Amino acid sequence: MAEVRARVDFKVGPKSNIEAELLSFNGLTPGKEHVAVIFKSADSNNEPPLVRMHSECLTGDVFHSSRCDCGEQLDETILKMDKNGGVLLYLRQEGRGIGLYNKIDAYKLQSEGLNTYEANNHLGFGDDLRDFADAAKMLNALNIHKIRLITNNPKKINDLKDKGIEITEVINTLAHIKSGNEDYLKAKISHGKHKLKL
Structure with a gap:
């Protein structure tokens, strides 16, 4: 059972001007340091809170890589x-669960013509090795059992439901198209069944 370990106020966003709270947890998978960022209370109409599970993407979140849309989804x-x-x-x-170095290897294979899923498969990995059990534990530790989920990915919806989290609404992110990521987005739609409109 997970519990909140520490919480601290800080400011985030493209201009570091959005007030939020950063939380760490005990009781998650050993070696995993997942965090939660909590924004102000949800709308006064008492709807379930908006929740997004965002998997770390160093290349997209930090370096704004042309190969994905992760940083743009995070900012949105x-x-x-x-x-x-x-x-x-x-x-x-990182890398749908394969780690950073393996993701860089997958990038090389994508440069040679494989799509993002084919590249992972070629390296001996499944399509998506991410496990969202810790996300459910984090929500339970926050006493959140009913949510409005921001995602395009059916795997996230199914995994959370399987862990007992009730999803009252699914809100898709925009399609963040830029030079270099169109094939990646098309693969997410055709292979990963993501709900994206290009």
């Missing part, structure tokens, strides 16, 4: 939660 979520409140679960599972 932060701006949405600044207005509406919510909980951002930042999960340390």
Whole structure:
């Protein structure tokens, strides 16, 4: 059973001007340092809070890589939660769970013509090795059992439901198209069944 370990106020967002709270947890998978970022209270109509599970993407979140849309999805979520409140679960599972170095190897294979899923498979990994059990534990530790989930990914929906989290609404992110990521987005739609409109 997970519990909140520490919490601290800080400011986030593209201009570091959005007030939020950063939380760490005990009781998660050993070696995993997932965190939650909590934005102001949700709308006064008592709707379930907005929640996004965002898997760490060093290349996209930090370096704004042309190969994905992760950084843009993160920024979109932060701006949405600044207005509406919510909980951002930042999960340390790089490269759909294969790790940073393997993701760089997958990038090389993508440069040679494989899509993002084919590249992972070629390296001996499944399509998506991420596990969202810790996300459910984090929500339970926050006494959140009913949510409005921000995602395009059916795996996230199914995994949370399987862990007993009730999802009252699914809110898709925008399609963040830029030079270099169109094939990646098309693969997410065709292979990963993501709900994206290009």
